[in-house]
Amino acid sequence: EAGVTQFPSHSVIEKGQTVTLRCDPISGHDNLYWYRRVMGKEIKFLLHFVKESKQDESGMPNNRFLAERTGGTYSTLKVQPAELEDSGVYFCASSQDIALPVEPKNIQYFGAGTRLSVL
């Protein structure tokens, strides 16, 4: 079974340009998440899709970031226009709920990330 796939693996752009990151989740996973790790900092949550709906976008830094998941399959994260502080590694994860009596296990499986460098 294929894991979470992200591309590109690396992207180098100039400040002010637009970049679109893509994530293909594990087939059948309704939940899709975006996270970001800026150098030297913790991995931070950006947003969560359930199928095509945004469940939680509280971590999105500002309105230069736009995430979509049309049809509830793959997702894109667009940064427009990119700024220097947007540099970092962007991770995508997906999960399938496994209901337990008390606590849903909800293992999130991650991709290898996209390393974004804004010059």
Added chain:
Amino acid sequence: AQKITQTQPGMFVQEKEAVTLDCTYDTSDQSYGLFWYKQPSSGEMIFLIYQGSYDEQNATEGRYSLNFQKARKSANLVISASQLGDSAMYFCAMRVRGGGSNYKLTFGKGTLLTVNP
């Protein structure tokens, strides 16, 4: 707010020995999940082990075990019989069940483990 603390930026261990990676967490919620992920140099985040807050026994997955001490709010990862391929960054993370279906993870800064031959 939830917080994960990993106090060891780097750790060294000899091949075939056991190593413990520390993780403490802070949450006021009664229901939560704790996770460990491994990130080798290839970049992919690999899920290792999960512990639910209501689990009475420590989780184990092969050479990985989680030393869960709820009262102390710690969830240390123990790797037995270390192998060279265990050299990687290790992240501790916590998920709290929020309103609706909020499933976001809060991560620590990570511990870089180096296994020496």
